[in-house]
Amino acid sequence: MESPLVTTEWLARHTERSDLFLIDVSVDNVIGKEPIVYDELITIPGSYKVSIDHELSDTETAGIHVFPKVKQIQQVAQKLGLTPKSMIVLYDDQGIYSAPRAWWIFKSYGFDKVFILDGGLPKWRAEGRETASDHLTSSSTSLLDITEDLDINVSAVKTVPDLLENIESGISTVVDVRAEARFYGKAPEPRPGVRSGHIPKSCNLPFMNVLSSDGLTFKSAGDLNALFESQNFSSDASFIFSCGSGMTACIMLVAAIVAGYENVSLYDGSWAEWGADASLPIEL
Structure with a gap:
């Protein structure tokens, strides 16, 4: 599979590409790492804004950050003028935090040329590159009709029945990326009504382990391979x-x-769903 990452150097060389859509997918609520706080809006010039919390989440279904329905993806595509052949580069204002989530959503709906800006806005700024104080306004010139056939890759997203079946079969390795203290129930969950612990037979590998020491970029492919x-x-x-x-x-x-x-x-649904359902088994 092609690398999902592009560098700030690559983006700086390709900002004038006519097929490039640069999208800011930053979120307000950062959990699991110390957030970078901004006093004012700072963006990479030429970027649009798409909200993970609203436009890329199914807000009609109970749960947190529920995968969006196809109609929502079509509406985002119409808003920006995207097609499945568009080149999409996603970034967030924490370096690496919410952009991978948006990347998996787009990939799961068949957008092949979608990438994550490794290091995001913080790396872009640290290199002294030009910034802006707003986002582009969508053109409303749609290249993708809302009736065009988009559909989700069902193997990309798992549900409670899938996880229960996997507890029995053990076909897949379930990797919980929360901090170790939360995984073993030694630290309280940040959301009310959610039990402590983890899914039976899952293993723990905190997500910060795959990021650089400053938490802004992914470790090298070699280091990640060694970690796994x-x-x-x-x-x-x-x-x-x-x-x-x-x-x-x-x-x-x-x-x-x-x-x-x-x-x-x-x-x-992750632990917000599993931990809130008393009928589901847990381990500590």
């Missing part, structure tokens, strides 16, 4: 990634792809 090998993951392993609400699990999912693994999927 140190967990005794086989080269043909099948993974289901989980976290608190389906956000940071995508960081680990992307890291696995960079490391050379291809059979990856996301448990979208």
Whole structure:
């Protein structure tokens, strides 16, 4: 699989491409790492804004960051003028945080030329590159009719029945990327009504382990491969990634792809769903 990442150097050389759509997918609520706080809006010039919390989440279904319905993807495409052949570069204002989530959404709906800006806005700024104080206004000139056939890759997103079946079969390795203390129930969950612990037979690999020491970029492919090998993951392993609400699990999912693994999927409901349902088994 092609690398999901592009560098700030690459973006700086290609900002004038007519088929390039640069999209800011930053979120307001950052959990699991110390957030970078901004006093005012700072953007990369030429970028649009798409909200993960609203435009790329199914707000009509109970849950947090529920995977969007096809109609929502079509509406975003219409808003920006995207087609499945468009080149899309996603970034966020934390370096690497919410952009992997948006990347997996677009990939799961068949957008092949979609990439993550490694280091995002913080790296772009640290290099002294030009910034702006607003986003582009969408042109409303749609290249994708809302009736065009888009559909989700059903293997990309797992549900509670899939996880229950996997507890019995053990076909896939379930990797929980929350902090170790949360995984073992030694720290309280940040969301009310959610039990402590983890999905039976899952393993823990906190998502910060795949990021550089400053938390802004992914580690190199070689370092990521070594990390996964140190967990005794086989080269043909099948993974289901989980976290608190389906956000940071995508960081680990992307890291696995960079490391050379291809059979990856996301448990979208993650612990916010599993931990809130008293009928589901847990381990500490």
